[in-house]
Amino acid sequence: MANKNSNLLQACLAKAQNLNNLTEYANDSIVSKTVLDKDTGSITLFAFDKGQKLSEHTSPYDAVIQVIDGSAQITIDGNDNNVSSGEIIIMPANIPHAVTAIEKFKMILIMIRTKS
Secondary structure (H helix, E strand, C coil): CCCCHHHHHHHCCCCCHHHCCCCCCCCCCCEEEEEEEEEEEEEEEEECCCEEEEEECCCEEEEEECCCCCCEEEEEEEEEEEEEECCEECCCCCEEEEEEEEEEEEEEEECCCCCC
16 A cells, blocks of 8 residues: 555544545546555545546446545446435446546546455
8 A cells, every 4th residue: 555545544533533624626637535445445535636537447346436525427337326425326346437527527436346
């Protein structure tokens, strides 16, 4: 784990933090910061500028998105879902999905890894 990411983890260990303040937006970019990365899963913060997207892909693991700020379109298996601040959606393992920022948008991604 990179040093700056371990600093983020240290900031959250046994201390309450405001998720919205842990990452900043960048023009025409997607910013990601790993909070925790373990064999059993990971927690990553993302900040998308308006219009930025993660193209369709699959993951071998279930993933939970919790929206922290703004809104986005989450496409899962060809079905569009609009999500906004305070909402949560689960992307099932091995199902194609994509993320598009409708406006500036922050999310926390929780990846749940299963044992084979």
